[in-house]
Amino acid sequence: MRRKLPRASLALALALLACLLAPAARAIEAVRTPLDARVIDLTKSVESYSSAGDRLLVATAPGADGIVRRIEVRAREEGTRPNWIVFALSNDTGEQIERLIVAPHFRLVGSGVIWPDLGATRISAITASQGYPPEREDSEDADVFRLTLDPGATVTYVAELRTPNLPQLHLWEPDAYKDRQTSLALYKGIVIGVAGLLALFLTIVFVVRGAVIFPAAAALAWTVLIYVCIDFGFWSRIFGGEGASDRIWRAGTESILAATLLVFLFAYLNLNRWHVRASHVAAIWLLFLAALVGLAVYDAPVAAGVARISIAAVGAVGFVLVLYLAIHGYDRAVMLIPTWFLLLAWIVGAAFAVTGALTNDLVSPALIGGLVLIVMLIGFTIMQNAFVGSGLAHGAVSDSERKALALAGGGDVIFDWDVAADRIYVSPEIEAQLGLPRGALEGPASTWFDVLHPSERDRYRASLDAMLEQRRGRINQDFRLRAADGQYHWFRLRARPVVGADGEALRVVGTLADVTEAKAAEERLLHDAVHDSLTGLPNRELFHDRLGAALALAEADPNLRPAVMCLDVDRFKEINASAGFPAGDSILIALARRLSRVLKPQDTLARLQGDEFVALIVSEKEQSRIAELASAALRVASTPVAFSDREIPLSTSIGVAFYDPQLHARREDMVKDAEIAMRHAKRLGGGRVETFRATMRALRSDRVGLAADLRRALERGEMKLFFQPIVRLEDRTVAGFEALLRWDHPREGRLGPAEFIPVAEETGTIIDLGLFALKRAASELSVWQRALDVDPPLFVSVNVSSRQLLRHDLIGDVKSALSRVEVAPGSLKLELTESLVMENPELAAQMLTRIRELGAGLALDDFGTGFSSLAYLQRFPFDTLKIDRSFVGRNGSGARPIILRSIVALAHDLGMDVVAEGVEDESDAIELSQLGCEYAQGFAFGHPISADEARKLVGAASVAA
Incomplete structure (x- = not known):
């Protein structure tokens, strides 16, 4: 006993200590x-x-x-x-x-x-x-x-x-709890049943109809059904599982609910058609929600929290989108407003519940029931939207409905005349279009006389009478109806009679279509077909028609003596070259206005071509009066024209041809004689009026004679190649030349390119002239380079015409010219204008690339006066840019155009050398050099010189010898 007592005491002490240490x-x-x-x-x-x-x-x-x-x-x-x-x-x-x-x-x-x-x-x-x-x-x-x-x-x-x-x-109390569970089970069963039927119904509709909103709505309905089953404990009864798995299912379903709600909103509002970024945002959002489903397995509370925030965000963003699109008239958004407003209210109520602001036991079942109700309203909304006009979408329409739809789609309005009651009905759209009160065009057929154009009332009456008499056929007539503001609108009436059993016409039914724009376009086409697009004057066809009518009247009436006056601007091509094409167009428009004021209304002023105008004078019979009229035209046509900040002087030559029955049997003869007189005035120095005389026809100064002489000019050695120096501004040394053709005509003397190149282009002789210039320039260039070994080597540029560029033989010509002589690569340059390459940019780009590959250089001439298309400028392989003289010369205030610096910078950015044309003095050269321009040509550095003089200039005379 003595040994066991201490052990018992120890156990009791330990037990008391454990009790004292326990909380x-x-x-x-x-x-x-x-x-x-x-x-x-x-x-x-x-x-x-x-x-x-x-x-x-x-x-x-x-x-x-x-x-x-x-x-x-x-x-x-x-x-x-x-x-x-x-x-x-x-x-x-x-x-x-x-x-x-x-x-x-x-x-x-x-x-x-x-x-x-x-x-x-x-x-x-x-x-x-x-x-x-x-x-x-x-x-x-x-x-x-x-x-x-x-x-x-x-x-x-x-x-x-x-x-x-x-x-x-x-x-x-046990019985009370049992009653509560029983009633709650009944409520849960009803809600689950409704949700299940709704999900099944939307799935069936999705199978029947393939619209994208149905699978989106069905997915949302199935997600809500699963969520309801989980919340009511029905899911665990079917699939089993402990509390942890129930939490995973709940978090995953809330994430899927946010995703399906987002998909439905995107599909229903068709957001991808409003902005492509909407698709990107929705896709990123869906990927994020899909990641939440995976996160629910590892951390269900975090996934559920983010999902709940996403549901609230979808509701808020969706509400803003629905209101915005509804304000802008999107029907789908308007129909979704009540449902989405209820969803937003549900989200607010759920937020109060989960945060503890609402604690009633009925809150949770009410929220679940409300969610099912929202899905039901969504189903009703999409059914209303999808099946409104569903028969139209799937072709389940009758033939009469299809015709009515086609009539509405075509924009025509109904015309219906009840013959027995003499009452016309038209769709109210036409009255609204004309600004007339409702019913103004309804009533007896005679009511329309008040709004019809006076010249078309008889045709309108005759058309309706013909329908009644013939009881067959169709009306296809255009009429003008007067609007409330007094303007007339064109309408096309297409109608046919409806015949009764007795063979009489009961109604005349058809459509009215507004063809005002088509009529206006037709009138514009007719006007443009016989008028010049720049000046608005009659063109050659309309002038010849009026001249023919005048000559026919002159044959019948000896007192009528029409005259033709032909006017041409002297040196107009030089004006275009110096001032630019916009200035030339302004001059032509100004001349058209001035000459129109000189002539009388019964006279006709026309523009034949380029700067050539012609006038038919029928208002005066006396030749002296017509001569005074021609002198007045000369005075107004020689007045300077102001363009931009400069004044352009003008000089014109006028030729007059009086009607002579013996000489002018055809209208072309009279115009030709007036042109001969005009050219004679030019030959005499221009700025004067010449009257046609029969002896002028014998002179070989017309274009036909010039063309005949031009064909033999190369054979006779009359064509000469001159060279204008191009100077390097850095040290004022000669860097190259521009090759220029001159024609030593046996009778007319030396002619410049402006006088024979147009004729050469018309007759096709330009191809032979171009090949001559190309080979002669290459030969001279070879002599210069052998005599003067400099870096970079001397170059020469040769002008190319449209006839040369747009034919594949140009590549062969360049290859032939380069194979005959030895010149440095890129030193033989082909010079083309902007307007030339833009005639056919695709072909020009291919041709120029091939020419560049052969070893020839390419220079763009007259830059800034044509199309100036930077997009095409980058595509063409030019190595040199020549600035037109209109940008180099000073304006009226003594300053140079501000665009000059930009052109030089642009050329350098594209890797091109810059040549400035029209340099007149040393101050021009200094300023251009300061702007970064490498080369210049003009009278400040010399006029065009012959080949021998060019050899002496570069020290190549001994080599040539």
């Missing part, structure tokens, strides 16, 4: 449990403890004797640190009471937004301080324990929790 709870106040109470909310009556060990020392509630006792509760598993709750119940009645302690696994109310509480088994076990121990009852969606309270007993209960949170704890 202790203070005494709590007991909750009274009446017999008639159906349910008592214990959520706020419990005390929570977070244990540091697997034991909890509890101070019980005072019993009937007022004594507070202590009890020790151990965790179900040793070594764990669970959370605890403590509550006490008292039965002050004389009867034994049985109650159910219910702790729901998941409760939407108060679950939270960030890291929400997704539910799990809440209570592991409940320990009573006295009496019968609580018994767990089977339940899928809550922890339920049956308690027994003896009469007059006060029992303290300690519950071991499995989760840190206990959202709700109720004490239920």
Whole structure:
């Protein structure tokens, strides 16, 4: 006995020490449990403890004797640190009471937004301080324990929790809890059934109809159905699973709900048609939500929190989009406003619930039912949208409906004349278009006389009378109707009679189409066909027609003596070259206006071609009066024209031909004689009026004679090649030459290119002249380079015409010229104008590339006076840019055009050398050099010189010899 006593004392001491170290709870106040109470909310009556060990020392509630006792509760598993709750119940009645302690696994109310509480088994076990121990009852969606309270007993209960949170704890009367579960089960069954039928229906509609909004709506409906089944515990009853898997399903479904809601919004509003970025944003958002589904497996609360935020974001963004598109008249958005507004209200209510602002037990079932209701409204909305006009979409329309649709689509309006009642009906659109009051065009057929054009009333009456008399045929007539503002609109009436059984016309029905624009376009085409596009004057065809009519009248009336006056601007091509084509166009327009003021209304002024005008004079009969008229035309045509900030002097030559029955049997003869007289005036120095005489026809100065002489000019050696120096501005040394053709005519003397090149282009002689210039220039260049070995080598540029460029033989000509002599690559340059290459840019680009590959250089001439298309300029392989003299010369204020610096910079950016034309003095050269221009040519550095003089200039005379 003496040996065992110390061991017993040691065990007792250790037990007392363990009790002292175990966490202790203070005494709590007991909750009274009446017999008639159906349910008592214990959520706020419990005390929570977070244990540091697997034991909890509890101070019980005072019993009937007022004594507070202590009890020790151990965790179900040793070594764990669970959370605890403590509550006490008292039965002050004389009867034994049985109650159910219910702790729901998941409760939407108060679950939270960030890291929400997704539910799990809440209570592991409940320990009573006295009496019968609580018994767990089977339940899928809550922890339920049956308690027994003896009469007059006060029992303290300690519950071991499995989760840190206990959202709700109720004490239920068993029958009341059973009734609640039964009614809730009925409600859940109805909601699940409605959701299932809705998802099945939308799926069937999707199978029947292939519109993209149906699969999106069906996916949303199925997601809502799954979510409802999970929330109501139906999912776990079917598939089983513990609380952890239920949390994963819940978080994943909330993520899918956000995704399907986004897909529906995108598909229904067809957002990809509004902006391509909408597709990108939606795709990125969907990928993010798909990643959330995967995250739910690893961290369900985080995934659910982000999903809830996404649902709210989709609702808010969708509401803004729906309002914006509805304001802009998008029908789908207008139809979705009520449904989306309800969805936004549901999101707000759900936000209040999960944050704990709403705590009623009916909130969660109401929100679930509301979600199903929203899906139902979405289904109704898309059905209304998709099936409005569904027959039209699938062709289920009658023939009359199809005709009505075609009539509406064509923009025509209905014309219906009830013959028996003499009443016309037209669609109100035509009255609105004309600005007339409603019904103004309805009534008897004679009502239309007030709005019809006076010249078309008889045709209108005759058309309707013909329908009544013939009882067949069609009306296809154009009429003009007067609008309220007095303007007339063209309408095309197409109608046919409807004949009754007695063979009489009962109605005349058809359509009215507005053809005002078509008529205006037709008039414009007719006008443009016989008028010059630049000046608006009659062209050659209309002038010849009026001249022919005048000559026919002259043959019948000896007193009528028409005259033809031909006017041409002297040196107009030089004006174009110096001032640019816009200035030339302005001059032609100014001349047209001035000459029109000189002539009388019965006379006709026309533009034949280029700068050549011709006038038919029928207002005067006396030759002296016509001569005075020609002198007046000369005065107004010789007045300078102001263009931009400069004044351009003009000189014109006029030829007059009087009608002579013997000489002018044809209208072309009279125009030709006036042209001969005009050329004779030019030959005499220009700026004068010459009257045609029969002896002028014998002179070989017309274009036909010039063309005949030009064909033999090369054979006779009359063509000479002159060279104008191109100087390097850096050191004023000769860098190259521009080759220029001159014609030593045996009778006319030396002619410049402006006088024979147009004739050569018309007759095709330009090809032979171009080949002559190309070979002669290459030969001279070879002599210069052998005599003067400099770096870079001397170059020569040869002008190319359109006839040469647009024929494939040009490549052969260049190859032949380069193979005959030895010149440095790129030193033989072909010079082309902008307007020339833009005649056929695709072919020109191919031709120029081939020429560049042969070793020839390419220079763009007259830059800035033509198309100046930078896009094409980059495509063409030019190595030299020649600035037109109009940009080099000073303007009226003594300054140079500001665009000159930009042109030089542009050429350098494209890797081109710059040659400035028209340099007149040393100040021009200095300023161009300061702007970065490499080369210049003009009278400041010399006039065009012969080949011998060019050899002497470069020191090549001895080599040539």
